[in-house]
Amino acid sequence: MLTGDRPAGRLHLGYYFGTLQNRARLQDLAVNTFMLIVDYQVLADRDVAENLSGNVEDLVLDYLAVGLDPAKSTIYSHSAVPALNQLLLPFLSLVSVAGLGRNPTIKDEIKHSQQSAVSGLMFTYPLHQAADMLFCKSNLVPVGQDQLPHLEFTRTIARRFNRRYGVGGDVFLEPEALLSSAPLLLGTDGGKMSKSRGNAIALADGADETARLIRGAKTDSIRHITYDPLVRPEVASLILLAALCQKLDPQDVAEEVGSGGSGELKKVVTESVNEHLAPIRARRAELGRDRSHLRDILKQGNQHANPIAERTLGQVREAMGTSY
Numbered sequence: 167m168l169t170g171d172r173p174a175g176r177l178h179l180g181y182y183f184g185t186l187q188n189r190a191r192l193q194d195l196a197v198n199t200f201m202l203i204v205d206y207q208v209l210a211d212r213d214v215a216e217n218l219s220g221n222v223e224d225l226v227l228d229y230l231a232v233g234l235d236p237a238k239s240t241i242y243s244h245s246a247v248p249a250l251n252q253l254l255l256p257f258l259s260l261v262s263v264a265g266l267g268r269n270p271t272i273k274d275e276i277k278h279s280q281q282s283a284v285s286g287l288m289f290t291y292p293l294h295q296a297a298d299m300l301f302c303k304s305n306l307v308p309v310g311q312d313q314l315p316h317l318e319f320t321r322t323i324a325r326r327f328n329r330r331y332g333v334g335g336d337v338f339l340e341p342e343a344l345l346s347s348a349p350l351l352l353g354t355d356g357g358k359m360s361k362s363r364g365n366a367i368a369l370a371d372g373a374d375e376t377a378r379l380i381r382g383a384k385t386d387s388i389r390h391i392t393y394d395p396l397v398r399p400e401v402a403s404l405i406l407l408a409a410l411c412q413k414l415d416p417q418d419v420a421e422e423v424g425s426g427g428s429g430e431l432k433k434v435v436t437e438s439v440n441e442h443l444a445p446i447r448a449r450r451a452e453l454g455r456d457r458s459h460l461r462d463i464l465k466q467g468n469q470h471a472n473p474i475a476e477r478t479l480g481q482v483r484e485a486m487g488t489s490y
């Protein structure tokens with residue numbers, strides 16, 4: 167299993183319910199788990215990656231706080247695995263520029279980009295993700311819905327490579343996405359909750375900050391609360407959040423609030439989020455007291471990932487006839 171995150175800010179509830187919970191669950195089922203910090207990709211939509219190493223450490227801290235365990239999972243950064251990055255070159259030869267331009271996630275990322283001009287890295291983003299997923303022959307990728315086009319793209323790359331070069335047998339597997347029951351949690355502005363869009367509730371936010379953010383969340387003008395994701399997406403996302411925290415059915419949460427309106431709904435959401443996150447937040451604060459071990463975890467993960475990437479690159483070069 168492989169999945170990755172951009173170290174561009176603190177992990178939020180969208181991540182947590184979109185993928186992190188699934189990762190922790192799979193890790194505890196003894197699935198071979200890779201947790202990739204995609205540090206190069208922070209530069210895909212901005213000119214300068216501020217506080218990159220601090221954000222990388224924060225990401226490791228968030229992982230630990232939600233129960234990811236470096237003894238069971240390989241936690242590493244792709245900039246420290248050169249053979250993984252070299253896979254980009256053959257992969258680039260398998261796609262057209264027009265095909266990259268049509269990728270819906272790239273289009274969306276460009277719309278929200280903080281760059282002065284769209285960089286080449288933005289267009290190689292899905293290929294880099296393909297290299298991330300394929301280098302360790304992952305077959306399961308727990309992600310949010312926004313990543314599905316990238317996953318489909320990765321499957322295409324694996325197929326094309328195998329067809330073009332895999333005469334002696336397939337080199338790559340085609341990984342499958344694993345969606346959670348919250349594949350697209352909305353942020354306080356009604357758009358996808360995202361750490362780069364100022365609409366997120368972070369795992370590390372305090373209880374008061376969480377209350378403030380939820381108070382300001384977008385709802386609608388219908389007083390009676392109902393769970394209707396298609397017609398009332400913002401209200402439904404808040405209901406879902408409370409339901410996930412309390413392990414309840416969203417319909418039941420909606421009925422419970424009913425005529426209480428959005429004020430009551432926000433109160434319920436705030437309480438359930440704060441209660442659910444309290445132990446995670448306490449663990450994060452405790453583990454964050456000494457940050458030196460965060461780097462050690464990464465070093466150890468990088469050491470584990472490098473020989474795996476070298477082995478895969480060796481197979482790729484063999485298949486391409488460039489193994490001298």
Ligand code: ATP
Nearest residue numbers: 171172180181184309310349350351359360361362
């Ligand atoms: P950025 O704004 O930097 O792109 P992000 O908040 O979109 O950050 P990513 O690092 O791009 O986060 O995504 C990490 C993982 O979390 C991906 O699997 C993604 O699908 C998932 N994820 C992110 N936001 C949400 C969300 N709102 N709902 C469900 N899953 C999400």
Ligand code: MG
Nearest residue numbers: 172312360361
């Ligand atoms: Mg994203």
